[in-house]
Amino acid sequence: MAHSFRPIECIARSRRPAPSGRQALLWLLAMLCLLGFAFQGTRPLWESDEGRYTAVALQMLDSGDFLVPRLNDHHEHYTKPPLTYWIIAASVAAFGRNAWAVRLPYALAFVLTGLLVYALGRHFVPERPWLPALLWGSSLLAVLAANVVSTDGFLVLFETLAVLAWLRSREAARPLRWQLLMGLAFGLAFLTKGPPGLLPLLPMAVWTLAVEGRQGLRHLFPPAALPVFAVTGLGWFVWIVVQRPVLLGYFLGYELFDRVFTPVHDRNAQWYGAAKVYLPVLFLAVFPWGLVDLGWLRTLRMAWRPSAWRRWLAEDRDRAFLLLWTLLPLCVFFVARSRLFLYVLPLAVPISLLLARRFAPSIAPAREPFWRIALPVWVLLVLLVKAASTQIPSHKDARAEAERLLAGVRPPDRILFVGMPAHYGLRLYAGVPVEQVDRRPTPGAAGFDPREELCRDLRAHPDALLVVSSTPGAPDPQRACPDIALAEHSPGIWQPVPAGAATTGIALPAVGH
Numbered sequence: 001m002a003h004s005f006r007p008i009e010c011i012a013r014s015r016r017p018a019p020s021g022r023q024a025l026l027w028l029l030a031m032l033c034l035l036g037f038a039f040q041g042t043r044p045l046w047e048s049d050e051g052r053y054t055a056v057a058l059q060m061l062d063s064g065d066f067l068v069p070r071l072n073d074h075h076e077h078y079t080k081p082p083l084t085y086w087i088i089a090a091s092v093a094a095f096g097r098n099a100w101a102v103r104l105p106y107a108l109a110f111v112l113t114g115l116l117v118y119a120l121g122r123h124f125v126p127e128r129p130w131l132p133a134l135l136w137g138s139s140l141l142a143v144l145a146a147n148v149v150s151t152d153g154f155l156v157l158f159e160t161l162a163v164l165a166w167l168r169s170r171e172a173a174r175p176l177r178w179q180l181l182m183g184l185a186f187g188l189a190f191l192t193k194g195p196p197g198l199l200p201l202l203p204m205a206v207w208t209l210a211v212e213g214r215q216g217l218r219h220l221f222p223p224a225a226l227p228v229f230a231v232t233g234l235g236w237f238v239w240i241v242v243q244r245p246v247l248l249g250y251f252l253g254y255e256l257f258d259r260v261f262t263p264v265h266d267r268n269a270q271w272y273g274a275a276k277v278y279l280p281v282l283f284l285a286v287f288p289w290g291l292v293d294l295g296w297l298r299t300l301r302m303a304w305r306p307s308a309w310r311r312w313l314a315e316d317r318d319r320a321f322l323l324l325w326t327l328l329p330l331c332v333f334f335v336a337r338s339r340l341f342l343y344v345l346p347l348a349v350p351i352s353l354l355l356a357r358r359f360a361p362s363i364a365p366a367r368e369p370f371w372r373i374a375l376p377v378w379v380l381l382v383l384l385v386k387a388a389s390t391q392i393p394s395h396k397d398a399r400a401e402a403e404r405l406l407a408g409v410r411p412p413d414r415i416l417f418v419g420m421p422a423h424y425g426l427r428l429y430a431g432v433p434v435e436q437v438d439r440r441p442t443p444g445a446a447g448f449d450p451r452e453e454l455c456r457d458l459r460a461h462p463d464a465l466l467v468v469s470s471t472p473g474a475p476d477p478q479r480a481c482p483d484i485a486l487a488e489h490s491p492g493i494w495q496p497v498p499a500g501a502a503t504t505g506i507a508l509p510a511v512g513h
Contacts, residue, residue: 024130028118029111031379036110036146038279041100042390044148044183044399048081048151050400051425052077054102055434057088058427067239071424072433074453078247080234084151097428101344101438106153110137110146113153116160117349118318123167125356135359136352138375141284143382144389149192150273152342157344158189158222159200161327166204169222175402176224182353183225187232195256199332199346210313212229212356237434258312259338277339285348288378289355296358296456303327325350325413345411398425405465406430409489409499412465416457419469419475438475453483466494 045051051304056077059070069077069085082370093099114137121129136142162185169178190195201221208216219230254264262486263269268277289298302308303323312320326347333343393400401423405415413424415434422436437457438450458464460480466477470492478486478492485497 013277014054022093022128025118027135028114028137031134032111032114034153034380035137035143035382036107036114037148039387039390040107040147040388041098044099044290044397045102045149045425046394046396047401047423048396048421048423050102051150051423051427053080053088053149054082055424055427057085057092057102058097059433060085061093062433062512067236071422072355072435074435076252078240080151081191081194084154087148087154098430099428102149102428103147106146106149107151109157110142113157113160116157116164117352119164120160120349121172121356122168124322124353125360128360129265130354131360132353134273134287134375135355137441138378138382139285139289139348139352140287140382140385141345143283143386145342147386147389148342150342152345154192155189155197156346158185158192159197160349161185161198162189162203163349163398175222178227179222179224182222185226186225187229187234190229190233191236194251196343199329200325202332203321203328206328207317207321207324207414210309211317263337265338265464267337267452269337273337273339273410274334277341278333278344279298281344282347283353285344285351286355289359294358296355299323299358310428319354321494322350322357326354343420349463362395362407384427398423399429401428402429406469407464407493409493410463411461412461412495414457414461414464415467416454416461417467418465419474420467442470450475451480458484458486461497462496464496468492468494 026309045054052071055071056069059072060066061352063070063073064084066086066089069082070500072075078494084401088102092101092106095104114133117136118129119132121132125131147220162182165182169182170173170177171329186198186201191197205217205220208220237251268274270276286296299319303421309320312323330344330347333339371470406412407427412430412432414432415430417434417436418438422434422438424434429492435457437454440448454475454477457476458466466486468474468477478484486494487497
């Protein structure tokens with residue numbers, strides 16, 4: 001042990017003995033906390049996804065309704081189940097309305113996922129269980145994703161927990177608690193992102209069928225886990241469909257069938273879209289440690305040979321499972337027509353486990369000085385990259401847009417967007433609801449008139465700020481609501497004239513013109 005590979009003990013003297021399991025775990029935890037929490041509240045929200053998730057969470061806090069996701073008091077929002085909104089809302093309620101509170105749960109999810117990868121390492125790399133978590137936690141993909149407001153960080157956490165519970169249930173003399181935990185984890189994954197949360201079941205089922213035959217499939221999802229999953233994962237869906245039956249077709253059609261088989265969501269649906277989106281992300285998943293030893297590429301090439309699978313299933317079933325856990329969901333992501341960068345984020349976990357299994361037996365004492373230098377240098381570089389990413393100017397910056405829109409106008413009580421998608425991240429910085437007035441309030445809602453909606457909002461909110469699209473043919477708010485006097489403060493930025501400041505129908509001169 002005196003000459004073993006010790007990347008975690010990066011600041012120790014070379015003659016010190018290798019760290020114990022507890023020491024290694026403490027060093028790992030310190031690294032995860034440093035990379036997860038550093039600069040977590042510095043970057044403002046970026047439109048559009050981060051703004052939407054935050055706006056729905058804030059609407060839940062303001063309205064007290066935590067069961068029906070809404071972007072504001074008019075527009076319901078069902079593109080994702082509510083668990084992500086609940087987590088963000090809980091953090092904001094505890095720590096205030098700021099970007100740090102919004103992103104805090106993602107840092108916690110990053111640290112907890114790293115600890116779960118460590119627990120998986122005890123099964124797949126028992127001689128160095130900290131190595132998979134080290135590779136995963138210091139990968140550029142995992143660190144940068146921990147700073148993004150989305151469903152994916154929580155999905156990785158719950159999917160990893162589900163796989164760990166499944167493995168432990170197979171090994172335990174009394175597996176009931178692990179079976180219940182697996183049902184809970186899959187339920188939370190489903191309540192986070194719907195059907196994609198169940199993707200680990202695919203490699204679990206194929207591996208079980210190959211190793212144990214059809215008899216094994218009967219025990220894949222134990223009966224004890226089913227009611228836990230049903231209550232946790234399906235309970236909200238059943239309730240909301242009973243309340244709004246039209247949503248059943250919305251969930252099964254628009255959110256499931258269309259995402260998989262049609263380009264209607266306009267998310268890189270081209271024939272080359274999967275390669276364009278996912279290959280760079282997978283490179284970040286193995287960067288930089290996958291470049292130290294490229295032998296894993298040979299395993300990847302062999303994965304296309306049936307003879308290799310027969311050998312692995314006979315001699316190295318752990319490798320077979322990890323490859324299935326990586327490749328089968330990846331095939332689903334390639335086939336599905338809706339593709340975004342972080343969809344493959346959960347695959348970084350089995351990839352790190354595969355790399356760790358590759359590296360662990362071949363780590364030589366002669367290379368220890370290299371790792372002693374490489375690890376702290378890389379962690380420092382990752383911190384610099386994370387810090388730099390918070391300073392990158394972007395047209396998606398909701399904080400900068402709020403400063404621009406609110407300059408020189410009366411404090412608004414609502415921000416209305418007409419003829420363009422609303423920028424919902426403004427809600428965090430302006431402190432008022434944000435609405436796209438030409439958006440249907442509920443999927444499938446009939447009898448919707450955007451003009452009436454606009455005029456109704458302007459009458460109800462005399463201090464509303466109106467943001468109108470500058471594209472040709474955009475609506476003219478003064479013509480749409482001739483009985484309401486509007487002032488154009490700057491191109492495309494309107495506000496109702498205060499009572500007594502002008503006669504009805506006369507627009508004040510634009511501020512700053």
